[in-house]
């Protein structure tokens with residue numbers, strides 16, 4: 001039996017606004033890629049305003065029945081007059097086809113041209129028969145409210161837009177402003193809940209939107225220039241917490257992650273070690289980092305540990321620097337580190353200094369391969385210390401020297 005929790009809660013009396021939130025505690029890998037034992041929520045919103053009933057997004061397809069059941073506690077699906085499609089990824093649009101069927105295709109859909117095109121591709125022609133495509137910044141009067149639609153391309157797809165309710169100063173932001181995790185509350189009023197949630201937001205940003213992280217900064221700049229963020233009464237995302245105690249906070253967090261602003265002294269150390277040769281070197285690196293007051297955060301692939309790449313990705317944006325330790329494996333980088341590096345360079349490619357440490361048996365290749373990857377990325381190569389077999393005292397001295405070089409590297 002499906003045990004996921006559903007929340008249907010009233011957020012405002014005037015306009016009458018509700019959240020419909022499903023806590024997906026059954027998911028294991030978001031987008032079939034990112035390990036999220038912390039789960040995720042899908043948030044849809046319903047507004048009754050004048051003679052209109054407006055729905056903002058839906059839930060993931062596998063929860064369609066639950067969505068329709070929850071929605072029916074608030075309104076007869078036939079009465080929905082408008083459906084705002086912020087983003088067509090099926091974690092938000094999955095329940096839409098069945099809902100439209102029950103709605104007898106009365107509701108007008110509103111979204112970008114891209115969204116219309118994608119919906120039609122996913123669900124067929126009938127779903128987009130009554131689709132109004134908006135232009136960036138277009139305002140539409142619905143009920144007695146004015147909704148302004150603002151495109152935020154690549155947050156998370158090219159189809160994506162947000163809605164600004166002009167009179168009530170509400171921002172419906174879908175993926176932008178979202179995070180992983182299943183917070184025990186609906187909004188940000190409890191600081192303990194927020195503190196626990198924010199690292200999951202970072203992990204979400206990097207794994208889901210990280211490839212386009214420069215667009216995070218660009219789009220938030222655009223929203224700021226429109227003057228809608230600082231005066232917003234609420235930010236209502238498609239995942240995770242609603243922001244109403246401090247609405248600006250979530251976009252400030254997004255900006256920091258997008259720009260890769262470091263937490264003081266945090267150095268991310270990632271390595272593999274099959275038989276302890278790399279490990280020995282890394283313990284010297286870690287000791288030396290600590291001697292200089294740095295706070296190493298360590299992830300290792302060993303015969304006992306296999307950290308999730310999604311967790312490692314979430315640690316990159318606020319690190320001051322990275323240290324990567326690799327063993328050579330069949331004339332290549334160790335397989336687990338190969339995967340981790342591939343994802344870091346794709347999703348978390350930031351201008352941060354990197355020190356590479358390597359160990360090999362008969363011909364060092366891994367360190368050189370990592371060096372090539374790093375030099376083609378935005379990361380800055382500080383040094384490569386790749387040596388054979390057990391760590392000698394000369395190796396140790398070279399490692400300590402390399403760490404000092406890393407620390408002096410404009411940190």
Ligand SMILES: Cc1cc2nc3c(=O)[nH]c(=O)nc-3n(C[C@H](O)[C@H](O)[C@H](O)COP(=O)(O)O)c2cc1C
Nearest residue numbers: 273274275276277278327328330331360361362363
């Ligand atoms: C499956 C396997 C493949 C390896 N392939 C290579 C190789 O192609 N070239 C090399 O120089 N050493 C190779 N080695 C040796 C390791 O790189 C070397 O022992 C290194 O010090 C291992 O460090 P670690 O114990 O921290 O993993 C291989 C070792 C294993 C177990």
Ligand SMILES: [Fe+2]
Nearest residue numbers: 087089156175
């Ligand atoms: Fe998305």
Ligand SMILES: [Fe+2]
Nearest residue numbers: 089091175238
């Ligand atoms: Fe999403």
